[in-house]
Amino acid sequence: MTFEFLEQAKSGDRRSLARTLSALENRSIQIEEVLDIIGPVPTSANDDWQTLAITGAPGVGKSCLLDGLLRNWAQRGLRIAVLAVDPSSPRTGGALLGDRVRMTVVDDVGLNDLIYLRSVATRKASGSVPVIVEDMTKVLLALGWQRVVIETVGAGQSEVRCAALADRIVVVEGPARGDGIQAEKAGLLELADAVLVNKSDLPGAEIHADEIRESFELGAGNTPPVLLTSAIQGNGISEAAELLLTLLSSGRSTRARWRERLLAFHERKILESPQLDELLEKLAKGSILLDEALQIIGGESNE
Amino acid sequence: MPPTTMSEPWRIVVAKPGLDGHDRGAKVVARALRDAGNEVIYTGLRRSAQQIVDTVRDEDARFLGLSSLSGAHEHLFPKVCELLKLQGLNDVIVFAGGIIPLGDREPLYACGIRAIFGPGTPTSEILEFIEQATQMDNNGVGQDSDWHWTSAT
Numbered sequence: 001m002t003f004e005f006l007e008q009a010k011s012g013d014r015r016s017l018a019r020t021l022s023a024l025e026n027r028s029i030q031i032e033e034v035l036d037i038i039g040p041v042p043t044s045a046n047d048d049w050q051t052l053a054i055t056g057a058p059g060v061g062k063s064c065l066l067d068g069l070l071r072n073w074a075q076r077g078l079r080i081a082v083l084a085v086d087p088s089s090p091r092t093g094g095a096l097l098g099d100r101v102r103m104t105v106v107d108d109v110g111l112n113d114l115i116y117l118r119s120v121a122t123r124k125a126s127g128s129v130p131v132i133v134e135d136m137t138k139v140l141l142a143l144g145w146q147r148v149v150i151e152t153v154g155a156g157q158s159e160v161r162c163a164a165l166a167d168r169i170v171v172v173e174g175p176a177r178g179d180g181i182q183a184e185k186a187g188l189l190e191l192a193d194a195v196l197v198n199k200s201d202l203p204g205a206e207i208h209a210d211e212i213r214e215s216f217e218l219g220a221g222n223t224p225p226v227l228l229t230s231a232i233q234g235n236g237i238s239e240a241a242e243l244l245l246t247l248l249s250s251g252r253s254t255r256a257r258w259r260e261r262l263l264a265f266h267e268r269k270i271l272e273s274p275q276l277d278e279l280l281e282k283l284a285k286g287s288i289l290l291d292e293a294l295q296i297i298g299g300e301s302n303e
Numbered sequence: 304m305p306p307t308t309m310s311e312p313w314r315i316v317v318a319k320p321g322l323d324g325h326d327r328g329a330k331v332v333a334r335a336l337r338d339a340g341n342e343v344i345y346t347g348l349r350r351s352a353q354q355i356v357d358t359v360r361d362e363d364a365r366f367l368g369l370s371s372l373s374g375a376h377e378h379l380f381p382k383v384c385e386l387l388k389l390q391g392l393n394d395v396i397v398f399a400g401g402i403i404p405l406g407d408r409e410p411l412y413a414c415g416i417r418a419i420f421g422p423g424t425p426t427s428e429i430l431e432f433i434e435q436a437t438q439m440d441n442n443g444v445g446q447d448s449d450w451h452w453t454s455a456t
Contacts, residue, residue, distance in 0.1 A: 014360055014361060015392065018361055018363035019363055021363065025311075088312075088342070094339060094342065095312075098345050098347075100346055100358060107351075107354045117361060118361060119344050121312070121342045
């Protein structure tokens with residue numbers, strides 16, 4: 001099988017780029033094969049991030065906010081790719097991917113050459129989305145997109161794992177999302193390198209920002225910056241864009257992130273095992289024990 | 304048959320070209336396509352032909368569904384088809400829906416649109432179309448098939 005589209009993707013054809021990402025998603029091509037042709041992933045100059053995750057609960061305004069940030073970054077001449085990850089229905093495997101509705105920057109003829117937006121569904125059978133997203137990220141960077149932003153709902157394991165793969169994690173919060181204790185117990189905040197409290201035009205945003213700051217100060221290490229934004233009114237967007245562009249790692253979550261990565265790769269090993277179906281069948285019938293199944297899968301992938 | 308865990312879901316862009324602001328139909332279709340196991344990318348309202356084609360290109364969609372209730376289909380749908388061909392997106396399968404009078408349909412089929420669904424079409428019919436359209440590999444907008452779906456509506 002020849003992969004002509006890889007050569008075309010290398011020469012800047014966006015259709016072929018889209019095809020390459022689909023091929024990775026469908027597992028009809030391996031990341032190594034792609035990079036062999038399009039060239040290696042460049043390393044980052046100084047300490048700038050190459051991948052940034054934007055995550056937070058549904059409805060806090062991630063897409064709107066990102067639209068504003070992208071516009072700002074593109075106006076500086078940066079080439080940015082976005083992978084907007086949305087959940088697939090666990091029942092049917094289908095997905096409704098609606099991030100483009102709010103991402104109007106891709107319609108801006110002056111800027112849309114600098115922005116590539118791709119919607120990614122988590123897909124039913126694939127707990128390995130985070131790994132695929134990482135592969136896609138590599139391809140985008142290798143093709144000269146300077147920064148890759150991964151937008152994902154911060155609920156559900158695979159979404160959190162997608163975020164954990166990025167160099168930096170930005171958590172978007174909204175006003176009136178519960179008291180200070182809610183901010184404490186939200187696991188996502190522990191991974192944050194910065195927090196944007198969006199919808200600052202609504203009451204409660206400032207109080208919530210204070211609660212998050214307070215919660216950060218109780219912990220050890222650098223405290224991540226907490227900013228107020230209003231995507232709909234455009235308040236705080238240019239400040240946030242400036243700050244995020246040179247955002248440093250808070251260093252608080254390095255271990256937690258490696259943990260998520262480790263789990264993601266481990267899960268992929270299991271899900272991609274050629275014997276998975278057979279083992280599930282046998283487990284369901286009770287003809288083998290869980291321990292035995294684990295041994296078979298483990299033995300497979302060690303070869 | 305909806306895609307199973309073994310086959311990959313179809314990626315389908317559902318778009319609203321032009322200025323009409325009625326997207327209930329588009330949303331019903333998007334929902335039905337999703338429930339059949341597809342990945343549906345909805346563009347939102349008031350997209351230009353170029354914006355729609357850019358979306359199809361960047362999202363690597365296999366299908367494009369166009370919805371119009373404003374009467375501008377005669378102008379907008381051929382424009383979208385033309386741009387798709389111009390960008391080499393010849394293998395994208397295009398279908399349409401909304402208020403498209405019977406007399407307007409032949410020229411749209413001639414542009415490469417493979418199905419036109421009127422009001423009251425059961426969503427199951429659209430799913431059948433999707434299924435059939437992929438049986439042959441020359442049903443894309445810029446390919447040589449002269450097949451099109453004959454809708455009861």
